[in-house]
Amino acid sequence: MVPTVSTLFTVPPMLAAVPLNAESLFGFVTNSMFVAVIVTTVILLFTRMATRRMETIPGKKQNLVEFVVEFVLTELEGILGRKIALKVFPLLATIFVFILVSNWFGLLPGVGSIGYGEQTGPLTLDASKHYTPYLRPATADLNMNLGMAAVFMIVWLYISIQEVGLGGFLKHIFGAKGGMTGLLGLLMAVIFFIVGIIEVISILFRPVSLSLRLFGNIFAGETLLHTMAELGEKMGWPDALAFVGRVVLPIPFYFMELLVGLVQAIVFTLLCAVYVQLSTAHDEEEHHH
C-alpha cells in the first residue's frame, strides 16, 4: 500500500497514560490521599521544628517559615486590607503552603513512577505494563482540590456574612445598584435580581473553577513529565538513546513544573482572596459613603 501524505505526517498519540483519577491503594485510600498525608506530616513536622522555640533573631527554619508567612500576609493585605487579611490568613496560608508542597512533592523521583502491578509485583517501573503508582501528587486529584475549595467556600461564606451581615450579603448579590427610583428603579431591581441569580451560579462554580484549574495544571505537568520520559521508547529509539532521553528530556520541564507549582499555589490563594474582597468590599464602600 502506498502511503498518502496524511498518513506520512500523522504522528501517533504519544501522551503517557497517566489516569485522570487517583487510584486506590487499599479500600478508599488512594495514592493521592497517601501523598496528602505525607505532605501534611512533612509540613507539620517542619513548622513545629521551626516554631518550637521562636527567637527574635531567627534561625534558618524559622526564617523560612517567617518568609512564607510574610509573603502571603503581604499579598493578602494588598488585596483585602489588614483587618480582613488577618481573618482569612490562617486558611489561605494553609492552602498556599499545602498546594506548594504538594505540587513540588510531585516532582520527586518515584512519585507517579513506582507502583504495584498485578503481573509485575510491588516495585514496578515498567510503563508498558499497567500498575498502580504508590504516590500521586495530591493536587493531581480532583478530590483534594475540591476539598480545599469547599473548605474555603465555607470560610468565605462565614467571613462575608460576618463582615456585611446576612442582609448586606444578599443585598450585595441581588440588590439594585445605582440608586434609581420609580419605574426605572423597579426595572433595575428586576434586572439586578436576575443578575444576582447569575452571580449565585458563578459563586457556585467558583470551587469547581478553582479546583479544576489546579488539577488541570498539575495533572498536565505530571502527564508532560511522563510523556517526556517515555518519548524515546514511544518513538522507537534504540534502548541506549531512549535511556538518555528518559534522563535528559524531562529536565527542562522539571524547572517549568517548579515554576508552575509555585504559580498555581499563588493563583489559588490570591483568587480566594479576591473572592473574599468582592464580597466584603461593598460594605466598606457603604461605610465610606
Place this chain on the structure above:
Amino acid sequence: MDVLTKFGVNWPAFIAQVLIVLVVYTVLKKYAFGPVLAMLEQRRSRIEEGEKELVKIREQLEQADYRVKAMLDEANAKAERLIGEARESASALREQKTQEAISEAEKIVAKAKEASKLEHERLLGELKRDFGRLVVETTGKVTGKVLDEKDQSRINQEAVGQLAI
C-alpha cells in the same frame, strides 16, 4: 456527575481530603501561624520602638550639641571677659605697685639724704670740735703757757669761726 466520576471524585475520598485540609489548617494555625505572626508583630513593634528611640536620641543629640555649643560660647565669652578683667586688673595693679615703688624709693632716697645730711653735720661738728681742740693744744704748746678755760674757749671759738667749712 459522570464527569466527576470520570475524574475519580467520590464522597469518601472527598471527605478524607477535606479532613486532611482541616487538620493541616488547625495545626498550622495553632502551632505555626499564631506564633510566627506574634513574633513578626513583636519584631515590628521593636523596630517601631527602635525607630522612635532613634529619632528621640537624634533629637537629644542635637539638643546636646546645641547646649554644648551654647555652653562653649558662654564659657568663651566668660573667659574673654575674665581675661580682659585680669588684664585691666593686672595693669592697674602694676601701675599702683609702680607708684608705690616709686614713692617708696623716693622716701628711701629722702631718708638717705636726711641721714647723710645729719651725718655730715655730725661729722662737721666733730671736726670742728677736734679742730678747736687741736688749735688750743697747738697754741698752748707753741706759746708754752697754760691756757685757762677762758682762753681755750676763746681760741676754740676763733678757730672754728675761721674754719670755712
